[in-house]
Amino acid sequence: MSIADAAPIEVQPGAVDRSPTPRRRRHAGRFILPTYSWLVIAYLVFPIAMMILYSFNKVVGGMQLVSFTWLGFTTQWYHQWSSVPGLTSAFWLSIRLAVVSTVLATIIGTLLAVALVRYHPPRFRGKTAIEQVLFLNIAAPEIVMGSSLLGLFVMLNINRGFLTLVLAHVMFCIAYVTVTVRARMSGFDRALEEAAYDLGARPLVTFTRVTLPLIMPGVLAGALMAFALSIDDFVTSYFVGGSSIPFPVWVYGATRVGIPPQVFVFGTGIFAVGIFFAVLSIFVAKKKV
Amino acid sequence: MPDWGLEEHWQSDCNRLPSMSGRSETRSESRFGHARGSKANSSESADVRFEHITKRFGDAYAVADLNLEVHAGEFFSLLGPSGCGKTTSLRMLGGFEEPTEGRVLIGGEDVTDLPPYRRDVNTVFQTYALFPHLDVYQNVAFGLRRQGVDKSEIKRRVGEMLEMVDLPGFDRRQPAQLSGGQQQRVALARALVNQPKLLLLDEPMSALDAKLRRQMQVELKRIQSQVGITFIYVTHDQEEAMTMSDRLAVMWHGKIEGMGTPKDVYDNPTSEFVATFLGASNLLGGKIVRSEDNRTTVLTDSGVEITVPSERVPDLSMTSVKVGVRPEKIDLVPEGSERAPGHNILRGRVRVSTFTGVGNQYIVETESGVEVTVYAQNIGTQFAPRSGDNVVLTWPEEHTFTVRPLVGNIEINELEGD
Ligand SMILES: Nc1ncnc2c1ncn2[C@@H]1O[C@H](COP(=O)(O)OP(=O)(O)O)[C@@H](O)[C@H]1O
Ligand SMILES: [Mg+2]
Numbered sequence: 001m002s003i004a005d006a007a008p009i010e011v012q013p014g015a016v017d018r019s020p021t022p023r024r025r026r027h028a029g030r031f032i033l034p035t036y037s038w039l040v041i042a043y044l045v046f047p048i049a050m051m052i053l054y055s056f057n058k059v060v061g062g063m064q065l066v067s068f069t070w071l072g073f074t075t076q077w078y079h080q081w082s083s084v085p086g087l088t089s090a091f092w093l094s095i096r097l098a099v100v101s102t103v104l105a106t107i108i109g110t111l112l113a114v115a116l117v118r119y120h121p122p123r124f125r126g127k128t129a130i131e132q133v134l135f136l137n138i139a140a141p142e143i144v145m146g147s148s149l150l151g152l153f154v155m156l157n158i159n160r161g162f163l164t165l166v167l168a169h170v171m172f173c174i175a176y177v178t179v180t181v182r183a184r185m186s187g188f189d190r191a192l193e194e195a196a197y198d199l200g201a202r203p204l205v206t207f208t209r210v211t212l213p214l215i216m217p218g219v220l221a222g223a224l225m226a227f228a229l230s231i232d233d234f235v236t237s238y239f240v241g242g243s244s245i246p247f248p249v250w251v252y253g254a255t256r257v258g259i260p261p262q263v264f265v266f267g268t269g270i271f272a273v274g275i276f277f278a279v280l281s282i283f284v285a286k287k288k289v
Numbered sequence: 290m291p292d293w294g295l296e297e298h299w300q301s302d303c304n305r306l307p308s309m310s311g312r313s314e315t316r317s318e319s320r321f322g323h324a325r326g327s328k329a330n331s332s333e334s335a336d337v338r339f340e341h342i343t344k345r346f347g348d349a350y351a352v353a354d355l356n357l358e359v360h361a362g363e364f365f366s367l368l369g370p371s372g373c374g375k376t377t378s379l380r381m382l383g384g385f386e387e388p389t390e391g392r393v394l395i396g397g398e399d400v401t402d403l404p405p406y407r408r409d410v411n412t413v414f415q416t417y418a419l420f421p422h423l424d425v426y427q428n429v430a431f432g433l434r435r436q437g438v439d440k441s442e443i444k445r446r447v448g449e450m451l452e453m454v455d456l457p458g459f460d461r462r463q464p465a466q467l468s469g470g471q472q473q474r475v476a477l478a479r480a481l482v483n484q485p486k487l488l489l490l491d492e493p494m495s496a497l498d499a500k501l502r503r504q505m506q507v508e509l510k511r512i513q514s515q516v517g518i519t520f521i522y523v524t525h526d527q528e529e530a531m532t533m534s535d536r537l538a539v540m541w542h543g544k545i546e547g548m549g550t551p552k553d554v555y556d557n558p559t560s561e562f563v564a565t566f567l568g569a570s571n572l573l574g575g576k577i578v579r580s581e582d583n584r585t586t587v588l589t590d591s592g593v594e595i596t597v598p599s600e601r602v603p604d605l606s607m608t609s610v611k612v613g614v615r616p617e618k619i620d621l622v623p624e625g626s627e628r629a630p631g632h633n634i635l636r637g638r639v640r641v642s643t644f645t646g647v648g649n650q651y652i653v654e655t656e657s658g659v660e661v662t663v664y665a666q667n668i669g670t671q672f673a674p675r676s677g678d679n680v681v682l683t684w685p686e687e688h689t690f691t692v693r694p695l696v697g698n699i700e701i702n703e704l705e706g707d
């Protein structure tokens with residue numbers, strides 16, 4: 001940033017010399033917020049940076065566990081990313097779980113959002129109640145949901161495993177998808193759907209040809225959020241997973257003994273993918289509709 | 290595709306505009322033009338009937354017991370101030386709104402319960418409602434695709450239609466890349482390409498600037514007489530409605546206050562609202578005192594007798610009425626002039642005289658204190674009084690009309706929903 005940027009006043013001859021003080025003060029003021037922002041970002045990024053850094057650290061001894069002393073650079077753990085069997089299967093379980101939960105939660109949540117935007121009482125009885133349940137779903141502590149789900153599954157005698165994990169994950173993702181899609185739909189011009197009907201499109205065709213393409217950015221954002229929520233969920237998964245152990249639960253279990261460096265490799269990988277999608281979503285959101 | 294020479298027509302019509310002060314000329318011309326167009330295509334268009342249509346939103350009436358008949362091939366306007374129920378009426382025709390009571394018939398068929406996608410009707414929406422994720426071609430082709438028309442046929446018809454609305458080569462543009470006028474023409478093409486029996490237009494010009502609006506009015510009128518489809522056109526612009534329509538209905542508070550050809554409704558308004566909304570009127574309150582030989586005499590509140598042809602009194606049993614005359618129908622003559630046979634006269638003093646180029650507008654204060662507006666064309670030959678001069682106002686009896694006064698019309702006040 002230069003002085004010219006900071007003070008976009010028409011430069012008159014001599015003016016630069018005569019009023020240096022206010023100009024400098026304004027200039028300094030312009031740095032306060034950016035500096036603050038960068039500090040916050042550093043605070044947020046620091047642990048991730050440490051994880052990435054130590055995923056390249058050598059280890060000593062036969063246990064092959066992470067230590068936080070720098071022992072030298074290696075890409076060994078990236079080559080041997082799948083050499084810890086429990087970790088790898090937990091990772092793939094998490095991926096499968098996240099994909100299935102995202103797809104289901106996105107479909108259910110999107111349709112719910114459409115219903116909430118479209119219909120009002122008296123035609124849509126209990127709309128307010130539904131909205132409150134959605135809010136509760138987001139606001140309620142996960143520990144409450146997790147433990148109550150566990151109680152429910154035990155009571156109903158349902159074997160805990162992939163199915164219960166999917167049920168639980170879909171449940172806590174729906175609300176986020178609905179909220180995201182709903183926000184996207186709030187500016188939706190109803191006349192566009194009417195125009196489609198007017199041109200002979202039945203309701204289903206109208207939905208797939210007009211409504212869905214137009215709310216797609218919201219749907220994708222919701223799906224992304226659902227995926228992110230599912231893949232890093234610990235609390236609920238810990239309660240309802242039974243013998244199916246997703247990645248976060250596995251890592252938690254492993255810390256009691258020590259973390260294999262592959263955990264950092266997976267962590268770094270997930271982070272990289274997350275960054276990729278975040279950047280992608282920025283571009284999708286920028287695309288004007 | 291015939292060469293419509295749109296550009297030239299826009300030009301010539303626009304050039305004619307400044308001299309258009311006498312509206313009746315343009316009006317009768319357009320009516321004549323239409324008559325030819327509709328006859329040739331009458332089999333493709335449908336007539337429309339509203340039978341006792343009422344639409345309530347909650348307790349508020351948007352449309353109240355509306356009866357309406359639009360003939361096939363006609364350019365019909367629904368005219369009225371904002372909130373009078375025009376859009377609601379149109380939406381009931383398109384199928385977007387269900388009447389609370391009554392029936393809607395299109396081409397003799399009861400469509401009251403049919404959804405929009407089963408009606409042979411297309412709409413040009415006020416906001417155009419072009420699909421933002423589709424380009425111009427895909428927008429126009431949307432309806433044909435839904436009908437399963439085959440690809441080459443779609444291509445041909447869309448191409449023809451884009452040419453008709455003067456947008457050839459715009460196929461791959463996105464709606465966001467078009468100007469307001471272009472968007473409006475795409476919306477028109479998208480509707481007309483389906484060859485509906487009836488086209489509905491909801492204030493399609495309201496987003497355009499005055500000059501473009503004028504061009505589009507002319508173009509729309511031409512397209513209508515070309516395709517011969519029944520047009521129902523909603524507007525709050527009285528001049529637009531009068532220049533374009535074969536017939537029009539003036540709406541107010543969900544009711545029709547007057548209906549007919551623009552000339553009929555203008556020259557012979559049947560309600561005070563029509564008399565003031567459609568053009569300007571001088572209205573004097575009074576009572577009917579006698580009616581004989583097809584001539585009815587009204588004694589105004591200020592004690593002057595005004596004579597009206599009896600057929601211009603909507604209801605002879607009315608006691609209190611308002612008697613009216615249009616400002617351009619009045620002649621100013623010098624003080625002391627006698628009443629000519631078959632004429633009404635008032636005496637007064639000129640308060641304001643405004644030169645407007647094409648004419649002079651006078652505000653004359655009559656003996657009883659009522660102000661009367663007089664409009665005189667600038668043809669340079671007539672008596673031209675100044676402010677403060679005493680004058681006599683005179684006009685032929687057949688240019689006088691009577692209307693039911695608004696005050697005391699409880700029915701209308703009850704309908705105020707908003
Ligand atoms: N969906 C609706 N819900 C409630 N009131 C409505 C609705 N649509 C229109 N109205 C009311 O009906 C009346 C007529 O509206 P509208 O037909 O849009 O008038 P116009 O098109 O002549 O301006 C207005 O008072 C308006 O507020
Ligand atoms: Mg309207």
